[in-house]
Amino acid sequence: xxxxxxxxxxxxxxxxxxxxxxxxxxxxxxxxxxxxxxxxxxxxxxxxxxxxxxxxxxxxxxxxxxxxxxxxxxxxxxxxxxxxxxxxxxxxxxxxxxxxxxxxxxxxxxxxxxxxxxxxxxxxxxxxxxxxxxxxxxxxxxxxxxxxxxxxxxxxxxxxxxxxxxxxxxxxxxxxxxxxxxxxxxxxxxxxxxxxxxxxxxxxxxxxxxxxxxxxxxxxxxxxxxxxxxxxxxxxxxxxxxxxxxxxxxxxxx
Amino acid sequence: xxxxxxxxxxxxxxxxxxxxxxxxxxxxxxxxxxxxxxxxxxxxxxxxxxxxxxxxxxxxxxxxxxxxxxxxxxxxxxxxxxxxxxxxxxxxxxxxxxxxxxxxxxxxxxxxxxxxxxxxxxxxxxxxxxxxxxxxxxxxxxxxxxxxxxxxxxxxxxxxxxxxxxxxxxxxxxxxxxxxxxxxxxxxxxxxxxxxxxxxxxxxxxxxxxxxxxxxxxxxxxxxxxxxxxxxxxxxxxxxxxxxxxxxxxxxxx
DNA sequence: AAGTGGTCTAGACCACTAT
DNA sequence: TAGTGGTCTAGACCACTTT
Numbered sequence: 001x002x003x004x005x006x007x008x009x010x011x012x013x014x015x016x017x018x019x020x021x022x023x024x025x026x027x028x029x030x031x032x033x034x035x036x037x038x039x040x041x042x043x044x045x046x047x048x049x050x051x052x053x054x055x056x057x058x059x060x061x062x063x064x065x066x067x068x069x070x071x072x073x074x075x076x077x078x079x080x081x082x083x084x085x086x087x088x089x090x091x092x093x094x095x096x097x098x099x100x101x102x103x104x105x106x107x108x109x110x111x112x113x114x115x116x117x118x119x120x121x122x123x124x125x126x127x128x129x130x131x132x133x134x135x136x137x138x139x140x141x142x143x144x145x146x147x148x149x150x151x152x153x154x155x156x157x158x159x160x161x162x163x164x165x166x167x168x169x170x171x172x173x174x175x176x177x178x179x180x181x182x183x184x185x186x187x188x189x190x191x192x193x194x195x196x197x198x199x200x201x202x203x204x205x206x207x208x209x210x211x212x213x214x215x216x217x218x219x220x221x222x223x224x225x226x227x228x229x230x231x232x233x234x235x236x237x238x239x240x241x242x243x244x245x246x247x248x249x250x251x252x253x254x
Numbered sequence: 255x256x257x258x259x260x261x262x263x264x265x266x267x268x269x270x271x272x273x274x275x276x277x278x279x280x281x282x283x284x285x286x287x288x289x290x291x292x293x294x295x296x297x298x299x300x301x302x303x304x305x306x307x308x309x310x311x312x313x314x315x316x317x318x319x320x321x322x323x324x325x326x327x328x329x330x331x332x333x334x335x336x337x338x339x340x341x342x343x344x345x346x347x348x349x350x351x352x353x354x355x356x357x358x359x360x361x362x363x364x365x366x367x368x369x370x371x372x373x374x375x376x377x378x379x380x381x382x383x384x385x386x387x388x389x390x391x392x393x394x395x396x397x398x399x400x401x402x403x404x405x406x407x408x409x410x411x412x413x414x415x416x417x418x419x420x421x422x423x424x425x426x427x428x429x430x431x432x433x434x435x436x437x438x439x440x441x442x443x444x445x446x447x448x449x450x451x452x453x454x455x456x457x458x459x460x461x462x463x464x465x466x467x468x469x470x471x472x473x474x475x476x477x478x479x480x481x482x483x484x485x486x487x488x489x490x491x492x493x494x495x496x497x498x499x500x501x502x503x504x505x506x507x508x
Numbered sequence: 509a510a511g512t513g514g515t516c517t518a519g520a521c522c523a524c525t526a527t
Numbered sequence: 528t529a530g531t532g533g534t535c536t537a538g539a540c541c542a543c544t545t546t
Contacts, residue, residue: 018534034441034478044512055536057311060514068322076513077543087473088349090445092497095342187286188502191344195449195467195492213449213467219341222502224288238449243346248442248476272515298531309517314533330532331524 011052019054023062028071031082032249038084042072045080071249085248092243094191094217106145112205113139116158123155126220126231134158138232141205148206149240154232186229192218195238202235213238265306273308277316282325285336286503292338296326299334325503339502346497348445348471360399366459367393370412377409380474380485388412392486395459402460403494408486440483446472449492456489467492 009026011019030036043051048059063080066072070089074080101107117123117137124131135155142150194216203210218233263280265273284290297305302313317334320326324343328334355361371377371391378385389409396404448470457464472487 020534032441037478038440046512056538057516058535061534063513074513075544077511077545079512079544085440085443086349087443088347088352090348090443092346092348092447093342094344094346095340098342186292186339186502187288188500188504189339189341189344190500191498193346193497195469197451197465197467211451211465213451215449224291243447244445246442246444248440250442274515300531310519311535312516315515317532328532329525331526331530333525333531 011054019052020058020061020065023048023052023054023059024065027062027066028069028249031071036082038082040082042080042082087247089247090245092245096243097241100144101142101150107149108143108146110141110143111138112141113137117155119155123231127155127157127228129157144240148208149236151202151206151235152232154230156230157228187222187224187226189219189221192216194218196235198235198237206235206237208237208239215241265308273306274312274315274319277302277306277308277313278319281316281320282323282503285325290336292336294336296334296336324501341501343501344499346499350497351495354398355396355404361403362397362400364395364397365392366395367391371409373409377485381409381411381482383411398494402462403490405456405460405489406486408484410484411482441476441478441480443473443475446470448472450489452489452491460489460491462491462493469495 009022011022013019015022017025027036027042036042042048042063045056045059045063048054048062049056052059063072063074067074067080070086071083072080073083115137116134118132119127119129119135121131123129123135124133127135129135136158138152138154138156140152140154141148142152196214196216197211198206198208198214200210202208202214203212208214215236215238216233217236218231220231221229223229263276265276267273269276271279281290281296290296296302296317299310299313299317302308302316303310306313317326317328321328321334324340325337326334327337369391370388372386373381373383373389375385377383377389378387381389383389390412392406392408392410394406394408395402396406450468450470451465452460452462452468454464456462456468457466462468469490469492470487471490472485474485475483477483
């Protein structure tokens, strides 16, 4: 059977881009251009070795990249196949917010309130402390180009032994906030995204309509003993935020 | 300098779990237990080779896994370091919905309406067709345990040359819906998640309160010529759906 | 039996960083 | 100069699937 050598770009070893990345890019482009369609089998690894004159490990690495990206699926003994796109593969990344918030020019954080409170039943449950125990309440507003954008409230465990209090409260930018202040004491975090409508108080602070729909991002941070350190939530009016993503095959335009 | 051999699990080559995965797991566990904290340097690759008696490539593969997971960060010439957790690393996966919807027992799809319409300006813009061109409108309701859960409306390009129409409309489960019907003609999809409040009509169909907050997931599918195939959106009342995720270091409990 | 992907070796050479 | 990660080789052996 004659193999048609179509689109056979060569690997250029002079480039800064390593061979495995080049091969991954070449195959990804072929798929995105429709030369290989979902369900089609890719050339076998040994074929790719010969075609591109690179070693098996390098080919495998390229294939693994595409596999991690969800572009192909491998099956031992059968081959490597182009995956059909799955709606469910979509992931929404919070880091789309990061550039907005880290821009010191446009983003300002206002500390609205900070004080010691006694934990009510709800806070006690979330933080795993006893009702009535002293906790720190922090309330911040993030402004984007002078406009209210995010309203953040947080309860921190009050531990006189660790002076995390001051450094936490001092934070006037959200940048370092969630990286952890005592940096090495944060182990993990659990997050929820929900929708709500703004309360009157929230609407007033965010200069939005009451009962406007909003995102609510809740977070709990844990230390290395898996004990909660803080519980809080961000509220952002729906008209100011959307999450976008895409699934499927993409490549640079010609 | 005496190296303290702490937590030195051995690689077991008899296991089904490959060596690189074992090493990744061992290192991940050490980090999660706090034996190595954010900012700490991992043993160098050559040290790991000697300690675990495996080859450099296998060590590299383990490190690469942790790097892909965002647990460590590598720096040429300096070493490999435990990353501090980043709030922004959080990703929310749509596939949390999949098990719900694919469960044929609990999930039923009701086809509410399907008919040919002429594209108005909005639809024409989204689908890249002329105003007045005929498009297919489909309206579905997904019920979960007999309760309305998702309300789905979609506009499809009407192309008599391709009989995608029948197969699309026949779909009574959402399962195969987004995998594509003519399976090989879907190239990519763009998605948005927004918040809205339910209109009266939506609230009636979803048996929810009017003006209740809701997720709105919009999608556009493209073919291999990068032309839109369909545009549609899902609406789900906020009290029925939340997205959850976590960031940081996790390991199996002891 | 032949072909496929999956793991792994024992090195090599390079680029970068610390000292 | 010595140590670090980054790339790559040219095979080996294995498990699985197809013929």
